[in-house]
Amino acid sequence: MSLLEPTDGLGPWNQFLCRACGLIYDEGEGDPDSGLPPGTRFADIPEDWACPICGVTKSDFEPYQRRAPVAPASIPAAPQRRASVVIVGGGISGWSVAEAIRAENATIPITLVTACDGSLYHKPELSVALGRGLSPDALRRETGAAATERLGVRLMADTVAVGLSPERHSLRTTRGTLRYTHLVLAHGARPALPSSLDPALCWRVNDLAAWSGLHDELARGPRTVAVIGAGMVGCEMAEDLARAGHTVTLLGAATLPLPDLLPEPAARRLLAGLQGVGVRYQGDSLVRGLSRRPDGGLTITLADGTSLAAVTVIAATGLAAPSRLVRSAGLAFDHGIAVDPTTLRTSGPDIFALGDCISIEGRPCRFIEPIGRQAAVIAHTILGRVHPGYAHAAPVIRLKTRSAPIALHGAPVAGSPWHVVEESEHRLAMEQRHDGAVTAWLAA
Amino acid sequence: MPSALALRSAHAPACSAAEPPPARPDAGEWTDAAVLAGTTAIADGALKAAAAAIDGGTYPLDIMARLGAAGALGVHLDRFGARFGLAVAAMQAASRSCGATGFLMWCHDVCGLYLEQSGNPALSGAVLDDHAAGRTFGGTALSNPMKAFAGIEPILLRARRVPGGYRVSGMLPWVSHIGPGQYCGAIAGVTGAGDTISHEIMFRLDCDRAELKPCPHFSGMEGTSTWGVRLDDVFFGQDDIIADPARPFIGRIRGAFILLQCGMGLGVAEGSLDDMLAVEEALGHVNQYLDDRPETIAAELAELRARVMRLAETPYDGAPDYLIDVLDARAQVSELALRASQSALLHQGARGYLMSAAPQRRIREAHFVAIVTPAVKHLRREMARLSQEILPTGSLEGGGP
Numbered sequence: 001m002s003l004l005e006p007t008d009g010l011g012p013w014n015q016f017l018c019r020a021c022g023l024i025y026d027e028g029e030g031d032p033d034s035g036l037p038p039g040t041r042f043a044d045i046p047e048d049w050a051c052p053i054c055g056v057t058k059s060d061f062e063p064y065q066r067r068a069p070v071a072p073a074s075i076p077a078a079p080q081r082r083a084s085v086v087i088v089g090g091g092i093s094g095w096s097v098a099e100a101i102r103a104e105n106a107t108i109p110i111t112l113v114t115a116c117d118g119s120l121y122h123k124p125e126l127s128v129a130l131g132r133g134l135s136p137d138a139l140r141r142e143t144g145a146a147a148t149e150r151l152g153v154r155l156m157a158d159t160v161a162v163g164l165s166p167e168r169h170s171l172r173t174t175r176g177t178l179r180y181t182h183l184v185l186a187h188g189a190r191p192a193l194p195s196s197l198d199p200a201l202c203w204r205v206n207d208l209a210a211w212s213g214l215h216d217e218l219a220r221g222p223r224t225v226a227v228i229g230a231g232m233v234g235c236e237m238a239e240d241l242a243r244a245g246h247t248v249t250l251l252g253a254a255t256l257p258l259p260d261l262l263p264e265p266a267a268r269r270l271l272a273g274l275q276g277v278g279v280r281y282q283g284d285s286l287v288r289g290l291s292r293r294p295d296g297g298l299t300i301t302l303a304d305g306t307s308l309a310a311v312t313v314i315a316a317t318g319l320a321a322p323s324r325l326v327r328s329a330g331l332a333f334d335h336g337i338a339v340d341p342t343t344l345r346t347s348g349p350d351i352f353a354l355g356d357c358i359s360i361e362g363r364p365c366r367f368i369e370p371i372g373r374q375a376a377v378i379a380h381t382i383l384g385r386v387h388p389g390y391a392h393a394a395p396v397i398r399l400k401t402r403s404a405p406i407a408l409h410g411a412p413v414a415g416s417p418w419h420v421v422e423e424s425e426h427r428l429a430m431e432q433r434h435d436g437a438v439t440a441w442l443a444a
Numbered sequence: 445m446p447s448a449l450a451l452r453s454a455h456a457p458a459c460s461a462a463e464p465p466p467a468r469p470d471a472g473e474w475t476d477a478a479v480l481a482g483t484t485a486i487a488d489g490a491l492k493a494a495a496a497a498i499d500g501g502t503y504p505l506d507i508m509a510r511l512g513a514a515g516a517l518g519v520h521l522d523r524f525g526a527r528f529g530l531a532v533a534a535m536q537a538a539s540r541s542c543g544a545t546g547f548l549m550w551c552h553d554v555c556g557l558y559l560e561q562s563g564n565p566a567l568s569g570a571v572l573d574d575h576a577a578g579r580t581f582g583g584t585a586l587s588n589p590m591k592a593f594a595g596i597e598p599i600l601l602r603a604r605r606v607p608g609g610y611r612v613s614g615m616l617p618w619v620s621h622i623g624p625g626q627y628c629g630a631i632a633g634v635t636g637a638g639d640t641i642s643h644e645i646m647f648r649l650d651c652d653r654a655e656l657k658p659c660p661h662f663s664g665m666e667g668t669s670t671w672g673v674r675l676d677d678v679f680f681g682q683d684d685i686i687a688d689p690a691r692p693f694i695g696r697i698r699g700a701f702i703l704l705q706c707g708m709g710l711g712v713a714e715g716s717l718d719d720m721l722a723v724e725e726a727l728g729h730v731n732q733y734l735d736d737r738p739e740t741i742a743a744e745l746a747e748l749r750a751r752v753m754r755l756a757e758t759p760y761d762g763a764p765d766y767l768i769d770v771l772d773a774r775a776q777v778s779e780l781a782l783r784a785s786q787s788a789l790l791h792q793g794a795r796g797y798l799m800s801a802a803p804q805r806r807i808r809e810a811h812f813v814a815i816v817t818p819a820v821k822h823l824r825r826e827m828a829r830l831s832q833e834i835l836p837t838g839s840l841e842g843g844g845p
Contacts (some may be wrong), residue, residue, distance in 0.1 A: 017726065020791070020797045022726055022727060022793060022794070023795065024699065024722060024726060043498070053795060054794060054798070056796075064726070066725065067725060067726075067728065067729055115828075115831060115832075141635070147722070158828070159828075159833040160827060160828050162768060162771075162772045162775075162827045162831070163772040163773075163776060165744070165747065167743075168743070168744060168747075172772060172776060174824040174825070174827050174828040174831075175824065177776075177779060180838060190833065199834040199835070200834050200835070200836055200837070201836060202836065203835065204833070204835070210833070210835055213835055250493070293545070300646060324765040328769055328772075330749070347829070349514060
């Protein structure tokens with residue numbers, strides 16, 4: 001600001017811009033350091049005067065007109081000009097979205113970020129692969145590199161998504177920050193391990209890498225294995241381990257396995273089947289602790305004070321969707337990333353989610369069948385294509401226990417009564433009814 | 445040029461024996477508003493004027509003393525209410541004028557944290573009072589041990605247990621905010637039989653008992669009084685011990701240690717934003733074609749700062765998820781400072797490239813923020829490690845019963 005008011009009758013003080021460095025000479029302020037007192041008109045500056053910053057001469061200055069400030073770009077928060085999709089997760093869900101997009105569009109850039117190596121495999125096989133003598137290589141249907149080539153996708157393997165700024169459409173990873181126009185979260189769920197179990201002492205089989213580690217350990221020969229948790233995965237793993245020649249104890253919290261899902265007659269058939277292949281079921285067992293003995297073996301301590309010895313311990317104690325990434329970004333989370341049941345949009349702009357990490361109306365749904373349909377909905381929305389939307393339906397649940405295979409249809413409600421429809425030595429059929437209509441049925 | 449304050453011994457009383465000992469500053473005077481206003485006044489005045497000189501080598505202990513008197517170096521301590529958000533805000537205000545001084549504040553802040561959290565009466569009484577108020581000065585020598593604990597490099601100082609304490613030997617490069625009469629927190633590996641390290645100890649290292657070796661010149665931030673420190677069989681007794689063993693202690697303060705650093709980068713980014721806005725009227729008509737325009741940087745800065753402030757409410761949360769959030773924020777602070785400072789130079793053009801201009805200095809400050817331990821690469825590596833599931837690593841060979 002000029003301090004002096006002009007009195008020379010030449011009008012207000014003018015400003016002159018140095019074209020070299022941007023310095024503004026203000027006649028009212030002058031350039032006292034160079035001997036030009038305040039109030040020195042530009043025309044009166046000697047020709048040998050030089051710009052005090054860059055040293056160019058008077059002739060390199062031009063009259064400076066104050067400009068109106070440039071209005072900020074209308075949408076500064078989303079500077080991304082070209083569409084690009086970022087997918088977080090290299091399991092079936094993540095790859096399904098990549099495939100569904102590529103089926104419709106060959107060019108839109110897709111980056112797939114995964115904490116694992118991005119190998120494609122069929123996850124349900126993990127709980128039946130030991131008994132079939134399969135190796136990690138046999139389970140791997142395609143390497144991440146080959147899928148990348150096939151689909152024209154950029155794969156960021158061994159990369160963790162650590163931070164998300166929804167308004168800026170920016171995802172921070174352990175290998176740099178990515179901009180996206182559409183983000184798909186398909187990072188799955190992680191084993192929920194009770195705090196009483198030391199993670200360094202027990203296996204959880206939720207991905208190919210962990211299964212491969214377990215496979216290596218078991219490949220050394222038959223051993224005593226304890227499986228903690230008699231849910232679907234625990235029952236399937238116990239049978240698979242027994243078929244592979246190991247001595248297996250299955251620890252369940254209830255008297256019978258799969259208490260939340262199966263009525264007693266079905267659970268008894270399941271138990272009989274498991275026992276038939278050599279699994280020892282120990283029910284009503286709550287695990288209090290797990291420790292390593294001096295001889296290297298493991299001791300499982302139970303709530304009733306007894307204990308159990310094993311060489312290998314597997315925890316099948318359920319899954320939980322990780323919440324840190326989405327919660328710290330302010331996205332809605334309710335037992336999973338909350339998504340719209342039709343569009344699979346999360347509460348964040350242009351962010352979708354599918355598979356094991358989501359919840360629909362507060363309920364997770366961790367089965368394979370819906371994933372392909374979910375991926376198609378998301379792909380169509382991202383590409384701006386019309387799609388009728390996702391219609392959530394309870395998938396058929398098939399227990400892959402060959403000793404006593406069980407299929408569950410409909411929407412079973414835990415605690416609601418089951419009615420026997422057919423019961424013979426070879427077949428059990430039961431159903432749940434609500435208001436006279438059959439709402440769930442099972443065949444064992 | 446070091447000020448006379450630098451020559452005052454850490455152990456010499458600040459006042460003559462005839463005078464009463466210095467009272468602990470009244471926390472009542474250090475209200476949030478007063479601390480921030482006092483810090484901002486120093487930052488916008490003397491510190492801004494000295495920024496180029498500090499960048500070139502002037503160690504601003506006089507300004508640090510004024511910041512200390514204003515409360516900017518003590519409010520994160522439990523005794524002053526553990527106001528980490530305020531400590532970050534003060535560091536940001538100073539770094540907005542001078543990144544090097546922001547770094548000195550961080551060094552000083554974490555040193556105070558070590559002294560207080562040690563629980564050692566010899567360190568957490570008058571010694572800490574003087575430190576917190578900026579009457580004495582000390583920094584931190586944890587770059588190497590932090591990397592050693594993360595498995596990145598071997599630990600450089602070695603300690604040997606002797607009656608009443610330890611004898612420590614070794615050489616640490618690049619220790620900042622130290623000098624004659626000053627001190628720092630350091631960590632040494634305790635060697636037992638066969639030269640194996642049984643555990644680590646953390647101790648207050650009095651610089652007068654060490655040999656300080658000049659460092660080669662850095663490209664910027666030369667006024668941080670950074671030295672190589674050589675210890676040759678120096679005894680440290682109980683009165684010097686901050687933590688024994690050191691690892692649980694470091695685990696407890698790690699989130700707070702890293703979170704405090706965010707103040708530096710937020711300030712460098714904010715100063716860069718100032719530089720962009722300063723030329724907006726004159727150059728906005730061409731600058732509009734640049735990436736990372738002021739409104740973009742301002743929006744990200746506001747969001748990131750709000751996140752840092754939320755994290756600052758629970759600095760001692762030990763959950764892995766919290767630590768990842770802190771590491772993520774710290775990494776983003778680095779990336780934002782880099783982008784903002786580069787954009788500021790592009791906005792100012794030749795004017796910002798002058799040796800006397802702030803933008804070129806901030807570019808070097810931002811790079812310092814991104815490479816000082818934990819550097820961006822270390823942060824990412826640690827986030828990857830913390831995100832990995834822990835699984836068994838081999839058990840008994842063969843079958844067995």
